[in-house]
Amino acid sequence: MNLKQFSEILKLSxxxxxxxxxxxxxxxxxxxxxxxxxxxxxNYRPNTQAKSLATGRSMAIGHVLPTFKKEIINPIFSDxxxxxxxxxxxxxxxxxLTVVEDQGEEAAYxxxxxxxxxxxxxxxxxxxxxxxxxxxxxxxxxFLVHGRAQQMETPYSWxxxxxxxxxxxxxxxxISLGHRRIAxxxxxxxxxxxxxxxxxxxxxxxxxxxxxxxxxxxxxxMMEPYGFAATMQIMQQPNPPTAFLVxxxxxxxxxxxxLLKLGLQPATDVSIVIHDDQLSFLPIxxxxxxxxxxxxxxxxxGKRCAAMLLEQINNPGGETLTELWEAxxxxxxxxxxxKTSL
Amino acid sequence: MNLKQFSEILKLSxxxxxxxxxxxxxxxxxxxxxxxxxxxxxNYRPNTQAKSLATGRSMAIGHVLPTFKKEIINPIFSDxxxxxxxxxxxxxxxxxLTVVEDQGEEAAYxxxxxxxxxxxxxxxxxxxxxxxxxxxxxxxxxFLVHGRAQQMETPYSWxxxxxxxxxxxxxxxxISLGHRRIAxxxxxxxxxxxxxxxxxxxxxxxxxxxxxxxxxxxxxxMMEPYGFAATMQIMQQPNPPTAFLVxxxxxxxxxxxxLLKLGLQPATDVSIVIHDDQLSFLPIxxxxxxxxxxxxxxxxxGKRCAAMLLEQINNPGGETLTELWEAxxxxxxxxxxxKTSL
DNA sequence: CCAATTATTCAAAGCGCTTTGGATAAATTA
DNA sequence: TAATTTATCCAAAGCGCTTTGAATAATTGG
Numbered sequence: 001m002n003l004k005q006f007s008e009i010l011k012l013s014x015x016x017x018x019x020x021x022x023x024x025x026x027x028x029x030x031x032x033x034x035x036x037x038x039x040x041x042x043n044y045r046p047n048t049q050a051k052s053l054a055t056g057r058s059m060a061i062g063h064v065l066p067t068f069k070k071e072i073i074n075p076i077f078s079d080x081x082x083x084x085x086x087x088x089x090x091x092x093x094x095x096x097l098t099v100v101e102d103q104g105e106e107a108a109y110x111x112x113x114x115x116x117x118x119x120x121x122x123x124x125x126x127x128x129x130x131x132x133x134x135x136x137x138x139x140x141x142x143f144l145v146h147g148r149a150q151q152m153e154t155p156y157s158w159x160x161x162x163x164x165x166x167x168x169x170x171x172x173x174x175i176s177l178g179h180r181r182i183a184x185x186x187x188x189x190x191x192x193x194x195x196x197x198x199x200x201x202x203x204x205x206x207x208x209x210x211x212x213x214x215x216x217x218x219x220x221x222m223m224e225p226y227g228f229a230a231t232m233q234i235m236q237q238p239n240p241p242t243a244f245l246v247x248x249x250x251x252x253x254x255x256x257x258x259l260l261k262l263g264l265q266p267a268t269d270v271s272i273v274i275h276d277d278q279l280s281f282l283p284i285x286x287x288x289x290x291x292x293x294x295x296x297x298x299x300x301x302g303k304r305c306a307a308m309l310l311e312q313i314n315n316p317g318g319e320t321l322t323e324l325w326e327a328x329x330x331x332x333x334x335x336x337x338x339k340t341s342l
Numbered sequence: 343m344n345l346k347q348f349s350e351i352l353k354l355s356x357x358x359x360x361x362x363x364x365x366x367x368x369x370x371x372x373x374x375x376x377x378x379x380x381x382x383x384x385n386y387r388p389n390t391q392a393k394s395l396a397t398g399r400s401m402a403i404g405h406v407l408p409t410f411k412k413e414i415i416n417p418i419f420s421d422x423x424x425x426x427x428x429x430x431x432x433x434x435x436x437x438x439l440t441v442v443e444d445q446g447e448e449a450a451y452x453x454x455x456x457x458x459x460x461x462x463x464x465x466x467x468x469x470x471x472x473x474x475x476x477x478x479x480x481x482x483x484x485f486l487v488h489g490r491a492q493q494m495e496t497p498y499s500w501x502x503x504x505x506x507x508x509x510x511x512x513x514x515x516x517i518s519l520g521h522r523r524i525a526x527x528x529x530x531x532x533x534x535x536x537x538x539x540x541x542x543x544x545x546x547x548x549x550x551x552x553x554x555x556x557x558x559x560x561x562x563x564m565m566e567p568y569g570f571a572a573t574m575q576i577m578q579q580p581n582p583p584t585a586f587l588v589x590x591x592x593x594x595x596x597x598x599x600x601l602l603k604l605g606l607q608p609a610t611d612v613s614i615v616i617h618d619d620q621l622s623f624l625p626i627x628x629x630x631x632x633x634x635x636x637x638x639x640x641x642x643x644g645k646r647c648a649a650m651l652l653e654q655i656n657n658p659g660g661e662t663l664t665e666l667w668e669a670x671x672x673x674x675x676x677x678x679x680x681k682t683s684l
Numbered sequence: 685c686c687a688a689t690t691a692t693t694c695a696a697a698g699c700g701c702t703t704t705g706g707a708t709a710a711a712t713t714a
Numbered sequence: 715t716a717a718t719t720t721a722t723c724c725a726a727a728g729c730g731c732t733t734t735g736a737a738t739a740a741t742t743g744g
Binding site for chain 3 (some may be wrong): 012014015019026027031052055056
Binding site (some may be wrong): 001043044046048049060069075097099110148179221253278281283300 | 387425567593625
């Protein structure tokens with residue numbers, strides 16, 4: 001059923017029906033409710049493409065997902081979009097996902113821009129001086145960066161968690177518990193968030209007069225076997241650490257497995273602090289969480305990102321928006337005072 | 343830049359340009375290449391909505407994600423869409439995600455149908471006699487079910503992994519290793535796949551003359567703490583099992599943690615077999631995988647689902663398509679012969 | 685009661701594309 | 715060379731909506 005047919009049923013012009021449904025004031029309340037009820041009854045909804053064509057708005061926001069970046073099409077993403085999607089759907093928007101092969105990322109953005117298939121995009125996993133930002137600015141496409149890129153000359157809108165501060169505080173917590181050998185199992189450090197986390201860790205150590213030892217620092221994709229292998233290796237070298245700072249729950253499970261295998265009790269023998277994105281399928285927040293963590297919900301981040309992007313879209317000439325959230329430091333079962341007798 | 347402007351540059355009619363770009367035979371090869379090159383040079387791409395409106399195809403396939411189903415917006419999903427997306431983008435399609443609150447699922451499908459915003463949908467996580475199937479049939483929207491629903495009177499297209507067979511074989515493997523007390527940590531059994539897995543497990547036991555004991559069977563959302571808690575509890579009751587059959591890697595990590603905490607070595611003291619969806623961020627397939635598993639890639643499933651749905655879309659009147667994959671049984675480090683002396 | 689507002693409704697143009705049915709130019713055939 | 719076919723290209727209609735500008739009906743004021 002299209003507008004014309006529907007309006008014939010009502011014996012009204014398409015104009016009036018359209019206005020009634022879109023909440024324009026030029027139509028009387030009486031006919032408006034009549035139209036709305038009839039729409040429900042006859043299950044009429046305006047054709048998406050026609051509406052978009054006429055209004056110039058696609059009512060969609062885009063995500064470009066490069067297949068090679070496992071860091072992105074990964075567990076984080078599913079919770080993130082659960083958040084964005086929730087906010088978007090309340091505003092009548094949906095998400096358009098495009099999966100591209102390694103090269104095609106730039107092309108995908110150009111495509112979206114010239115085809116006008118989305119009204120804005122969210123950029124994931126920014127790196128230093130990320131080329132996508134300049135590209136989207138050039139294309140005049142509204143966008144919001146989840147995270148931050150460094151060394152950008154022009155301003156842009158972003159949402160981020162204070163990763164540096166979070167890891168600084170986590171490190172300070174461990175130091176205050178007496179730990180002086182603290183290992184860092186970081187994510188890939190060409191990712192901006194991981195670089196910041198490392199800086200926070202190093203700052204805390206330096207300020208406490210503890211030297212930085214690359215023998216107990218690692219940087220890899222955040223997977224379970226990574227946590228296991230790194231822990232096994234680090235714990236078996238001379239002068240092993242008494243604590244681990246781990247970038248995500250997933251490798252932390254590996255750390256835990258390694259410790260147990262080595263006959264060491266988490267917390268008692270070796271402390272662990274992790275960053276917890278509060279992934280829905282890896283819940284660690286019981287009354288007393290399994291891990292001590294710096295916590296920040298990735299789903300809430302998704303919600304906020306969506307809201308900020310919508311704001312940009314609805315206010316084209318506006319200022320760039322930025323927002324920085326602090327992670328919460330939550331004490332769980334995986335940390336304890338350092339063992340004096342080692 | 344729109345078609346009219348672009349065609350004026352070329353001093354050709356919109357008709358010819360459109361035909362040149364869409365590969366119609368009525369245009370000479372010479373002008374075709376000229377048009378194509380110019381399109382590249384001037385960065386011209388047809389407006390998506392206009393094209394869709396004219397052709398009646400949205401070039402998008404939809405996923406409806408109910409927020410309350412953690413089982414769906416979860417780790418599985420990100421790998422699944424990585425697969426679907428890859429296939430779709432090769433055919434010029436993209437994915438439209440709609441996140442809905444608990445109630446709104448049916449409305450979301452009706453919406454897609456009457457707005458013509460997608461050309462087809464993929465249904466996730468079917469249950470017994472799933473109402474979505476009848477709904478989409480009524481709406482005349484092409485769809486493909488990832489999994490199967492039971493007790494449906496009308497045929498429909500689906501793709502599934504033989505979950506029953508997989509778990510039957512896994513159970514038989516354990517039996518052949520001498521295990522006779524085998525615990526089952528299943529997913530939620532109102533999900534079709536979990537129900538089938540249970541049936542496979544029970545079949546194998548029954549055929550081996552082993553009685554089914556609900557004391558060592560659990561059915562919950564597949565999370566790490568579930569695996570941990572269930573294992574702790576099951577192992578501490580009288581007559582504990584010598585093996586665990588676990589529905590996913592995630593709870594299996596919890597099982598492992600519990601065993602280690604109880605001072606039991608996986609494989610040596612207690613065997614574990616899991617189902618492995620080969621999630622990209624939880625890789626367990628080293629040379630010799632961490633877990634013995636029934637293995638079937640969820641990403642490949644995503645690819646196949648996309649291909650099958652496209653086939654449906656391109657062949658409207660056609661037969662319903664069905665495909666059943668067998669999972670691979672892969673021996674890893676988590677299984678061993680049962681201990682004779684207990 | 686008639687003119688001036690104001691509240692409703694509508695006809696028609698336009699969004700940017702595809703596609704039908706011709707028209708024109710070039711090539712072929714008799 | 716004229717008639718026919720074939721290869722190119724095009725004008726215009728249509729996809730289903732929004733929106734401008736105008737018309738009509740209802741209301742108000744003097």
